[in-house]
Amino acid sequence: MTFAHFFKTLKTTYGSRLFLTAVFAAGVSISAVSLLGISGWFLTGAAVAGAGGVLLAQGFNYLLPSAAIRFFAITRTILRYGERYTGHSAALRAMADLRPALLTRVINAQPEITLRLSRGEASSRFIQDVSALENALVMQSAPIAGLAGMVTALILTALAGLWVALVLLVFMAIALAGSVWIHRRINDNSASEQAAMGAVKARFFALMTLLPDIRAYDLRKPLLTELETLETALVEARTRVIGKDALSNAWTTGLTGLALACVAMAALGQPLAHMALAILAASMGFESLGILIKAVAQKDGFDQARARVADIYDQPQVSAPLVFETPAFSFKGEMVMLDSTLRLRIDGPSGSGKTRLIETLMGLQTVEGLEVHSSRDQFSLCPQDAGLITGTIRDNLLMAFSDEALKGLNQAAREAALFGALEAACLSNRVKALPKSLDTWIGDGGVTLSGGERKRLALARSLLREAPILILDEPTEGLDLATEAQVVGNLAKHLSEKRQGLILISHREGPRALTDHILSV
Numbered sequence: 001m002t003f004a005h006f007f008k009t010l011k012t013t014y015g016s017r018l019f020l021t022a023v024f025a026a027g028v029s030i031s032a033v034s035l036l037g038i039s040g041w042f043l044t045g046a047a048v049a050g051a052g053g054v055l056l057a058q059g060f061n062y063l064l065p066s067a068a069i070r071f072f073a074i075t076r077t078i079l080r081y082g083e084r085y086t087g088h089s090a091a092l093r094a095m096a097d098l099r100p101a102l103l104t105r106v107i108n109a110q111p112e113i114t115l116r117l118s119r120g121e122a123s124s125r126f127i128q129d130v131s132a133l134e135n136a137l138v139m140q141s142a143p144i145a146g147l148a149g150m151v152t153a154l155i156l157t158a159l160a161g162l163w164v165a166l167v168l169l170v171f172m173a174i175a176l177a178g179s180v181w182i183h184r185r186i187n188d189n190s191a192s193e194q195a196a197m198g199a200v201k202a203r204f205f206a207l208m209t210l211l212p213d214i215r216a217y218d219l220r221k222p223l224l225t226e227l228e229t230l231e232t233a234l235v236e237a238r239t240r241v242i243g244k245d246a247l248s249n250a251w252t253t254g255l256t257g258l259a260l261a262c263v264a265m266a267a268l269g270q271p272l273a274h275m276a277l278a279i280l281a282a283s284m285g286f287e288s289l290g291i292l293i294k295a296v297a298q299k300d301g302f303d304q305a306r307a308r309v310a311d312i313y314d315q316p317q318v319s320a321p322l323v324f325e326t327p328a329f330s331f332k333g334e335m336v337m338l339d340s341t342l343r344l345r346i347d348g349p350s351g352s353g354k355t356r357l358i359e360t361l362m363g364l365q366t367v368e369g370l371e372v373h374s375s376r377d378q379f380s381l382c383p384q385d386a387g388l389i390t391g392t393i394r395d396n397l398l399m400a401f402s403d404e405a406l407k408g409l410n411q412a413a414r415e416a417a418l419f420g421a422l423e424a425a426c427l428s429n430r431v432k433a434l435p436k437s438l439d440t441w442i443g444d445g446g447v448t449l450s451g452g453e454r455k456r457l458a459l460a461r462s463l464l465r466e467a468p469i470l471i472l473d474e475p476t477e478g479l480d481l482a483t484e485a486q487v488v489g490n491l492a493k494h495l496s497e498k499r500q501g502l503i504l505i506s507h508r509e510g511p512r513a514l515t516d517h518i519l520s521v
Contacts, residue, residue: 002314003306003309003310003313004310006098006101006313007098007133007306010094010097010098011094011137011140013094013097014090014093014094014137017086017087017089017090017093018086018087018137018140018141020082021083021086021087021090021138021140021141022140022141022144022145024079024080024082024083024086024087024141025079025083025141025144025145025148026141026144026147027076027079027148028076028079028080028083028145029145029146029148029149029152029288029291030148030149030152031072031075031076031079032072032076032284032287032288033149033152033153033156033281033284033287033288034068034072035072035073035076036280036281036283037153037277037280037284038065038068038069038072039069039280040273040276040277040279040280040281041065041276041277042065042066042069042273043276044272044273044275044276044277045272045273046062048271048272048273087137087138087140087141090137091134091135091137091138092134094134094137095130095133095134098130098133099126099130101313102125102126102309102313103126105312105313105315106122106312108317109315109316109317110315110316113315113316117312121198121201121202123201124194124198124201124308125308125309125312128194128197128305129194129305129308129309130305130309132301132302132305133306135298135302136298136305136306139294139295139298139302142291142292142294142295143291143295145288145291146288146289146291146292146293146295147288147292149284149285149287149288149289149291150172150285150288150292152281152288153168153281153282153284153285154168154169154285156277156281157263157278157281157282157285159274159277159278160266160270160274160275160277160278161266161267161270164263164266164267164270164278167259167262167263167266168259168263168278168282171255171258171262172259172285172289174255175252175255175256175259175286175289176289176292176293178251178252178255179248179251179252179293179296179297180293180296182244182247182251183248183293183296183297184300192237192240193234193238193240193241194301194304194308196233196237197234199233199234200227200230200231200234203227203230207223207227208444209445245297248293248297252286252289252290252293255286256283259282259286260279260282263278263279263282264278264279267279327339327378327468329361334519336517336519338468338469338501339468340468340499340500340501341501342469342501342517343495343501343502343504343515343516343517344501344502344503344515344517344518344519345503345504345505345515345517345518345519346503346504346519346520347518347519347520348520348521350507352521353521354505355384355473357521358381358473358503361379361471361503362379362381378467378468378469379468379471380400380462380463380465380466380467380469380471381471381473382458382459382461382462382470382471382472382475383473384473384474386458386459386462387445388442388445388446388449388454388457389445390442390443390444390445391441392436392438392439392440392441392442393431393434393437393438393442393457394418394438394439396442396446396457396458396461397418397421397422397457397460397461397464398418400461400463400464400465401464405466415438417464418438418464419431419432421461421463421464422460423490424459424460424463424487424491424493424494425456425457425459425460425463425487426456426486426487426490427453427456427457427460430453442457451478452478452479452480455476455477455478455479456479456487459472459475459487463494468500469500469501469502469503470495470500470501470502470503471502471504472502472503472504472505472506472511473505474506474507475504475506476506476508476510476511481510484508484510484511488510488511488513488514491511491514492514502514502515
């Protein structure tokens with residue numbers, strides 16, 4: 001399913017709420033224009049009646065206009081609440097469906113595509129662009145609201161004469177055409193603003209991971225200069241966008257004043273109450289026109305945000321192979337059975353494709369000459385560069401469990417499992433010594449831990465996952481020989497107790513003792 005189809009499905013799913021939003025928005029505009037127009041007619045008419053003497057004042061109908069004013073005031077308030085509630089309700093629910101779907105698509109994309117997505121760019125897509133799509137759904141009713149207000153204004157001004165309504169129509173058409181031309185033809189920099197923002201975020205997130213090196217080598221000044229250059233480009237792009245909006249607003253404001261003067265001139269000869277009705281209705285007609293112009297101005301930004309989200313949503317997906325009765329894989333004519341007795345080491349020089357091979361086993365990508373008869377749920381993986389989420393030690397370990405597995409464990413059993421895995425990874429004593437133990441915050445990507453501790457925490461997480469085959473890519477890298485020996489012994493015991501097969505990639509002698517078969521790549 002493409003993103004265009006998915007987004008269309010979202011709008012269909014919440015179509016009833018969006019339809020109600022449009023109805024409420026149209027009602028708000030109609031009520032607002034009618035309220036001001038009738039108020040002007042009523043006040044002017046009452047003043048003229050009062051100046052005309054007692055008989056004329058007594059004959060003036062105060063009840064119906066005042067009732068209409070109260071009706072439109074109350075209606076506008078109620079409909080405004082309904083519009084905001086239904087509009088944001090639909091948009092928030094739609095985004096609650098979109099964000100997990102988008103994250104799932106990114107996770108299931110080919111690794112080389114996912115890894116090209118920097119943290120800054122990912123932040124821009126998931127926050128800025130998705131927020132823009134949320135606003136697009138909220139603003140979907142804006143054109144209808146604007147048109148409803150403009151039509152109401154034309155009807156009310158027509159009460160002062162058809163020529164008066166025609167004058168208003170001409171000026172509104174000129175204002176709309178001019179604003180559309182300004183937004184679409186004069187320096188449309190909304191895309192460059194988003195690109196500049198993405199560049200600032202991408203560079204900022206990249207530098208955040210290098211803070212120790214920046215301090216050690218005193219790189220603050222050149223890097224701050226670099227960030228200042230990117231910030232300047234962002235400010236310039238944003239200034240151009242603001243300037244375009246300001247020009248459009250100046251154009252509309254100038255025409256509004258000219259239009260009201262012309263409407264007043266066209267209404268000369270009509271009763272003063274009708275003239276007041278026409279002028280105030282025309283004023284609100286331009287207010288409604290502003291809603292329509294804003295929707296037109298934001299459309300390009302919404303379209304660009306939709307295109308950027310579609311760019312990552314529509315990437316080719318990697319699906320795990322089907323499950324076979326006998327999981328196995330064949331490489332260069334050699335058949336390897338994936339069972340609890342497997343103790344396989346994949347050997348080869350650096351860069352020969354060992355990591356790519358195990359990623360292929362898990363259905364993450366393909367390798368020529370490798371035939372896989374397995375599925376991703378057959379494996380628990382501890383990659384060479386395992387990532388840790390920003391959170392606590394517990395948060396990182398619980399990632400190994402499915403929702404069903406967590407529901408099947410009580411608190412005591414869960415704690416025992418977590419510390420058992422930490423014990424196997426030679427990290428339990430370190431965690432127990434921490435003031436908050438498992439609930440210790442480890443910072444962005446585990447920045448508060450040493451390299452060896454991060455490695456062992458990732459290893460403990462992989463040991464917690466219930467899977468027939470454990471895949472370890474350089475599991476003892478960065479560990480001293482004594483700790484490595486203890487980890488290797490614990491791994492041997494874990495594999496025996498859990499009846500779990502092993503696929504190992506390691507250039508160190510210690511872990512190699514766990515294997516009895518070699519596959520060279």
